[in-house]
Amino acid sequence: MDLNSFLLMRHEISLLGIILLLIIAEIAIPDRKKSSILHLALLLFGIHTAVGFLPLEESFLFGGMFQSNEMIHFFKGVLNIGVFTLLLQSADWLEKNMMNQERGTEFFILLFASLLGMYFMISAGDFLMFFIGMEISTLPVAALAAFEIIKRESGEAGIKFILSAALASGVSLFGISMLYATNGSIYFEDILTTLTVSNLTLLGFVMFFAGLAFKISLVPFHFWTADVYQGAPIAIASYLSVISKGAAAFILMILLFTVLKPLMHIWENMLYILAIATMFIGNLFALRQENMKRFLAYSSIAQAGFILLGFMTGSQLGTATVVYFVTIYIFSNLAAFGVVQAISNQTGKENMKDYEGLYRTNPRLSLVMMLALFSLAGIPPVAGFFGKFFLFTAAASEGYYLLVFLAVVNVTISLYYYLLVIRAMFVRKGEDPIPFFENKLYMKLGLLITVFGILALGIYSPLYEYIYQISSVLN
Amino acid sequence: MIPGVSINEILTLTSILFFIGVYGFITRKNLISILISVELILNTSVINFVVINKYLYPELLQGMLYSIFIIAVAAAETALAVAIIINIYRRTGSVAVRETETMKH
Numbered sequence: 001m002d003l004n005s006f007l008l009m010r011h012e013i014s015l016l017g018i019i020l021l022l023i024i025a026e027i028a029i030p031d032r033k034k035s036s037i038l039h040l041a042l043l044l045f046g047i048h049t050a051v052g053f054l055p056l057e058e059s060f061l062f063g064g065m066f067q068s069n070e071m072i073h074f075f076k077g078v079l080n081i082g083v084f085t086l087l088l089q090s091a092d093w094l095e096k097n098m099m100n101q102e103r104g105t106e107f108f109i110l111l112f113a114s115l116l117g118m119y120f121m122i123s124a125g126d127f128l129m130f131f132i133g134m135e136i137s138t139l140p141v142a143a144l145a146a147f148e149i150i151k152r153e154s155g156e157a158g159i160k161f162i163l164s165a166a167l168a169s170g171v172s173l174f175g176i177s178m179l180y181a182t183n184g185s186i187y188f189e190d191i192l193t194t195l196t197v198s199n200l201t202l203l204g205f206v207m208f209f210a211g212l213a214f215k216i217s218l219v220p221f222h223f224w225t226a227d228v229y230q231g232a233p234i235a236i237a238s239y240l241s242v243i244s245k246g247a248a249a250f251i252l253m254i255l256l257f258t259v260l261k262p263l264m265h266i267w268e269n270m271l272y273i274l275a276i277a278t279m280f281i282g283n284l285f286a287l288r289q290e291n292m293k294r295f296l297a298y299s300s301i302a303q304a305g306f307i308l309l310g311f312m313t314g315s316q317l318g319t320a321t322v323v324y325f326v327t328i329y330i331f332s333n334l335a336a337f338g339v340v341q342a343i344s345n346q347t348g349k350e351n352m353k354d355y356e357g358l359y360r361t362n363p364r365l366s367l368v369m370m371l372a373l374f375s376l377a378g379i380p381p382v383a384g385f386f387g388k389f390f391l392f393t394a395a396a397s398e399g400y401y402l403l404v405f406l407a408v409v410n411v412t413i414s415l416y417y418y419l420l421v422i423r424a425m426f427v428r429k430g431e432d433p434i435p436f437f438e439n440k441l442y443m444k445l446g447l448l449i450t451v452f453g454i455l456a457l458g459i460y461s462p463l464y465e466y467i468y469q470i471s472s473v474l475n
Numbered sequence: 476m477i478p479g480v481s482i483n484e485i486l487t488l489t490s491i492l493f494f495i496g497v498y499g500f501i502t503r504k505n506l507i508s509i510l511i512s513v514e515l516i517l518n519t520s521v522i523n524f525v526v527i528n529k530y531l532y533p534e535l536l537q538g539m540l541y542s543i544f545i546i547a548v549a550a551a552e553t554a555l556a557v558a559i560i561i562n563i564y565r566r567t568g569s570v571a572v573r574e575t576e577t578m579k580h
Contacts, residue, residue, distance in 0.1 A: 128541055135548045139555055146559045153577060155563040162556045163509055167500055170516035173545060174493055177523035177538075184532045186541065227578045 026105040049080040067125040070470040088446030089338040090235035110140040118247040127186040145232035157231025164224040172211020178204025215248035219278040229297035238337035241300040278305030279410040319471035325387040331453030335372035356430025366425040373418040383458030482530040493519040517549040
């Protein structure tokens with residue numbers, strides 16, 4: 001094993017380098033120039049994102065603990081773009097509130113550490129690496145949720161998140177210990193050959209699944225979502241709903257389609273019920289939300305239910321549609337959270353009622369919001385439609401007609417509440433509309449990337465073909 | 476391996492401890508007690524890994540290694556949770572769940 005083989009961990013090594021550089025910058029740069037760290041971090045991460053798209057061969061390291069292939073590599077690139085957009089959108093908030101408290105560097109270090117955990121999680125080749133990656137990705141986010149120490153809700157969000165995350169990982173660990181007991185190994189490759197259906201295996205699998213279901217907030221495990229999203233800073237709510245959920249859905253798909261494939265006839269039925277419950281409860285609760293962050297939280301729970309539809313197939317088509325849908329979902333939700341953040345930065349308003357008459361004063365912002373909500377709802381010209389369409393096609397091709405029908409019913413419900421926001425912005429006049437404001441350059445760039453993603457991902461079909469081609473690795 | 480004690484007995488003990496932890500997590504009204512319950516849950520899986528390794532698959536040390544990592548992660552988790560709890564205590568003067576909660580459905 002020579003040093004060159006470590007280049008397989010290029011993403012991880014370069015991100016670790018950025019974290020170390022930021023720590024050095026925090027020490028070396030004098031206090032009055034601290035705000036330049038913001039630009040430095042953005043520049044470094046931009047380079048990291050661009051370099052990440054260079055091709056990488058398929059291989060494994062550390063006796064199979066760490067693996068990488070073209071699909072994992074592609075998804076890491078998507079996560080990079082997501083985090084970069086998120087940083088652009090939150091630059092204004094950071095500069096205003098955190099840099100003068102000298103806490104901006106911590107924000108970047110914690111966020112990048114969490115992303116590093118996600119890399120390890122989706123590249124994991126055994127349960128130990130998977131568990132460590134999951135914990136590295138969760139713990140910094142809890143600290144970030146409690147980041148605005150002057151706000152009481154922020155602390156509440158942090159403690160709710162860390163306690164439920166710890167419970168979820170505890171339950172998950174208990175399940176993994178049972179899988180270890182029946183299979184005698186924690187390596188995915190070994191488990192795949194020895195896994196058979198027995199009571200202990202099933203109990204272990206269900207408990208293990210509960211831990212990941214918490215991360216993507218499926219319905220029996222969704223109670224933390226709305227509270228944490230509302231209390232945490234918007235950048236972190238956005239990170240949780242976009243990056244964290246996307247990565248967890250991705251690794252769950254890899255695990256279900258490779259290691260846990262022998263149990264497929266069991267988890268099919270389980271996911272069937274969970275998908276229906278998640279879609280209905282997410283959508284019905286979203287109907288009655290006033291706060292935009294809570295509203296987007298419930299809408300993101302419902303979107304997780306749609307992702308489950310793709311899991312049910314277990315085929316190459318299913319893999320491709322899930323990756324495609326998650327990619328589109330990342331861009332759409334980032335756009336929605338970006339607009340909420342832009343408005344909250346300027347005025348501090350977060351309720352749906354405050355958005356009335358927004359089109360008259362800030363037409364461009366409301367157009368971005370409209371595109372994002374159309375994409376989340378799945379209205380034809382934008383990317384979200386194609387994501388949902390392929391997902392439903394994949395599920396229908398396996399014969400789940402009733403489930404697809406229920407999903408379409410849910411799309412209709414979700415269209416209703418997405419249109420509520422659009423009505424508030426475009427139709428209602430509003431007594432006290434938000435006055436016109438000009439966004440900072442970074443925020444504009446961040447919104448522009450998401451709009452480009454929403455429009456291009458649907459129209460540019462070679463991308464879907466590329467995803468379909470690389471997703472052959474799982475089957 | 477403990478002479479005279481079979482794996483069934485130890486696994487029964489850890490399962491009971493696990494559910495005591497879950498029960499405590501649900502019913503306790505104090506943030507610190509909830510944290511202690513979570514620790515109980517994490518530690519049962521530590522015992523599980525060690526026991527399964529020792530009794531069933533003694534040729535490799537996978538379970539032992541896993542338990543070391545769980546202990547380290549649990550320590551980090553506790554440190555972070557306690558830090559947040561102290562922050563909340565400074566703000567509200569209490570660590571009771573009822574006093575902390577402002578956001579409801």
